[in-house]
Amino acid sequence: MDAQIKPRQAVDAAAEALASSAHGLLARSHHSLRVARISYVLDLNEKGLSVDAQQLLDYQQEDGGWSDVEETLWCIKALKTFGGIFNGNISNAVKWIGSVQDSSGGWGLTKRDIPRIPTTSLTLMLLPELASKLAFSWLENEWTRDLRAEIKLTYKGGFTLMAFGRNSIQPQNPDLINQTIYYLSNEQNDDGGFGPWKNHPIGSDPWSTGITLVGLTSYPGLVDKKVIERAVEWLCKNQLPSGYWKYHFIDEGSAYAYWGLTEALKFLGEI
Numbered sequence: 001m002d003a004q005i006k007p008r009q010a011v012d013a014a015a016e017a018l019a020s021s022a023h024g025l026l027a028r029s030h031h032s033l034r035v036a037r038i039s040y041v042l043d044l045n046e047k048g049l050s051v052d053a054q055q056l057l058d059y060q061q062e063d064g065g066w067s068d069v070e071e072t073l074w075c076i077k078a079l080k081t082f083g084g085i086f087n088g089n090i091s092n093a094v095k096w097i098g099s100v101q102d103s104s105g106g107w108g109l110t111k112r113d114i115p116r117i118p119t120t121s122l123t124l125m126l127l128p129e130l131a132s133k134l135a136f137s138w139l140e141n142e143w144t145r146d147l148r149a150e151i152k153l154t155y156k157g158g159f160t161l162m163a164f165g166r167n168s169i170q171p172q173n174p175d176l177i178n179q180t181i182y183y184l185s186n187e188q189n190d191d192g193g194f195g196p197w198k199n200h201p202i203g204s205d206p207w208s209t210g211i212t213l214v215g216l217t218s219y220p221g222l223v224d225k226k227v228i229e230r231a232v233e234w235l236c237k238n239q240l241p242s243g244y245w246k247y248h249f250i251d252e253g254s255a256y257a258y259w260g261l262t263e264a265l266k267f268l269g270e271i
Contacts, residue, residue, distance in 0.1 A: 017243030158215030165218025213260030
């Protein structure tokens with residue numbers, strides 16, 4: 001890895017940027033997931049973030065959920081950091097997510113939405129208590145179909161890997177994980193980052209790179225170390241002076257980039 005690149009400094013700068021912006025996000029956007037997501041990813045690296053739980057609870061709806069499944073997932077994870085104080089709110093939220101699961105086994109953002117790989121994978125990873133054979137079967141079948149398509153999306157592969165890998169679940173197809181890792185490794189752009197697919201018009205982006213890193217590092221015994229190192233270099237080289245990464249939702253892209261970078265450095269033994 002290039003001696004000029006200092007991954008630990010990139011992690012610290014991103015953590016400071018995300019933490020400093022989190023408290024104003026609710027006031028500006030009224031979007032709880034953006035604060036809750038930051039709270040979760042910072043906690044993964046033990047950076048910590050003092051979240052005003054009442055600000056999150058103010059947006060919880062009577063049915064137990066927030067605006068959609070993704071926001072509810074992140075708010076549950078943020079509330080769990082308070083050590084059981086909000087178990088009633090959390091229980092209601094988990095029940096709501098269970099109630100909007102599609103009969104096929106997957107989750108969309110709402111009951112009316114079609115099931116989606118990112119939403120289903122996040123649900124299975126963040127709330128393993130809702131994991132079931134039906135849900136993993138849906139995810140496996142859906143990703144298998146996508147993997148065979150002419151145009152595939154790297155982040156869907158990353159989300160799928162994180163769901164199976166971080167739950168230690170083996171797909172019915174024993175080759176699926178290796179096939180997915182091979183696919184993602186070959187989708188890495190020449191600059192080391194990842195986009196929606198290789199040589200996508202937007203190029204490499206922090207969101208796709210972060211998700212792909214979280215997915216690949218879910219299988220540390222199978223992934224090529226060089227793939228991870230090159231992606232880390234891309235994240236370090238493309239970090240803004242502010243500590244963020246350039247993305248249309250800057251806190252979302254930076255949170256996923258930070259998450260991926262953290263998991264990558266754990267994989268490389270640097271944190």
